[in-house]
Amino acid sequence: MSRGNHRFVVLAVAMVGLVAVGYLAYTGFRLPSAPTLPPAPAAGAGKEVARPAPPGAFPMAVETARVQASELAVDAxxxxxxxxxESVVLRPEIAGRIASINFKDGVAVSKGALLVALDNATQAAELDQAKAALALAQANQQRTQDLFAKKFVSGQALDNTQAALKVQEAALALAQARLDKTRIRAPFSGVLGIRNVSVGDYVKEGQELINIExxxxxxxxxxxxxxxxxxxxxxxxxxxxxxxxxxxxxxxxxxxxxxxxxxxxxxxxxxxxxxxxxxxxxxxxxxxxxxxxxxRDKVLLIPEQALVPDSKAPYVYRVVDGQAQRVPIKTGLRRNAQVEVVEGLSAGDEIVTAGQLKLRDGAPVRSLGAGAPAAAPASDGKAAAAAGSGK
Structure with missing residues (x-):
């Protein structure tokens, strides 16, 4: 046998040996599969095995309420x-020094009551001066009128004295108005606020003194x-x-x-x-x-949670002889967790308010709160027109 053939035979034998060792190692270390155990005998052998009850065999526990006819206010x-x-902040029309404050903060006052008085010495003197000038003008006018009656003076002289009298009357009214502006009175009856000034303060025109409400x-x-x-x-x-x-x-x-x-x-x-x-x-x-x-009187109201939305029309489950009956309804106004029922129910009907999502038409139910009245509608709900289906 040539040397090349001998080498080929040795390599072939070695390869076969490696394959055999690998196979033995694989089969020797592989975990044995768990034996299949025979099924355990059922309890009470020889007897009929009980089957689970079909769905709906036992009544489902639900919460219910009665449809009530109540008064409903359409509001917003x-x-x-x-x-x-009436509200105003009192301010002086003239500048001056405060001579007196005749009120307490936060008290009620009547219309015309004197609240603040400014120093009015100058205005009082001007008023006395105007009064004296008016008295002189009245005397001159009376004297000129007597002379005119005796034809001692012309009509122009009489006109001059009458004009002078009117000027002095206007001057007196002006002096009186200036004096009155030193007295700040309540323009209407009300309650005073809190003052921002004190006696002796010099206030400017338009400065805030006190508010009255x-x-x-x-x-x-x-x-x-x-x-x-x-x-x-x-x-x-x-x-x-x-x-x-x-x-x-x-x-x-x-x-x-x-x-x-x-x-x-x-x-x-x-x-x-x-x-x-x-x-x-x-x-x-x-x-x-x-x-x-x-x-509106005798409006049918149900709790909002009893309503089940649907693409065609909302519906509720009405309890009739222990069974849930699906009833499509038409709704109206909503009032703070209450819904008006326009069509589909009558006053006194018992409806499911909780647990209806697992119900189907004709399913037996057991009421946990049969006959419980629906909550009264809140009086301050928002006006939300929900006429029609589902609104």
Whole structure:
């Protein structure tokens, strides 16, 4: 055998040996598969095995409520601010030194009450001078008139004395007006604020002294979208409430409608009048306004959570003889978690309010709260027309 053939045989034998060793190693170290165990005998062999109950065999627990016929107000809500019926900051028309202050801060005053007096020595002297000049002019006029009657003076002389008399009368009125400007009085009955000056201060023309507010009647300023314009008219009733006085509602009346609609927000500015005889409210307060357009009786209302939306029409599940009955309905207005039912239900019907998402038409149900009345509609909900299906 040649040397080349001998080398080929050795390599072939070596390759066969390596393959054999690898196969033995693979089969020797491979984990044995788990033996297949026979199925365990069922409990109670020889007896019929119980099968699970089909779906719907047991009543599903749900919460329910009764459809109620209640009064529903068609209204709109907004936020507004309170303003004084009359409000002014008193300022002197002339400069001068304060001689006296005749009020206490925060007290009620009547119209015409003297509040601040300026030093009026100069004005009083001017008034006395004007009075003396007027007396002289009156005497001259009377004397000239007597002489004119005796034809001792001309008619021009009489005219001159009459003109001089009128000039002195005007001078007296001017001096009296200057003196009156040193006395600052209340222009109307109201409540004073907090003064910013003291006795002895020299004040300039137009300097702020004290504010006075008529708060016996308040104005309510608020705005509504222009879509309400056709429903607005002066004299409509309003309800006003404040977060500072929880639980209290104050009656007001719509007083004025601004003829100009704001172009920026497409809103209408409105003003109402509110009686504040007990002075519980103050100007500048934030308030919530409810404008009532109409009140409707015997409106069917259901809780909003009972409504199941659908592409065709919303529906609810009505409980009839222990079974859930799917009932399409037509809705109307919404009021703070309450929905008006226009068609589909009657007063006293029992409807599912919780658990209806797992129900189907005809499924047996067990009520956890059968006959529970629906929550009363809130009186301050927003007017949101939801007529038709699903709105």
């Amino acid at each position: 809500t907004a936020v507004g601010s309170l303003r004084s019926n 008529d708060i016996g009647t308040l104005k309510v300023d608020f705005r509504l979208p222009e879509s309400y314009l056709a429903q607005l008219s002066p004299g409509q009733p309003l309800e006003v409430s404040s977060d500072a006085l929880p639980g209290q509602v104050f009656a007001a009346v719509l007083e004025a409608i601004n003829p100009l609609v704001e172009a920026s927000g497409r809103a209408i500015s409105l003003r109402a009048q509110l009686s504040n005889s007990e002075r519980k409210l103050r100007p500048g307060m934030f308030v919530r306004v409810r404008l009532i357009f109409d009140r």
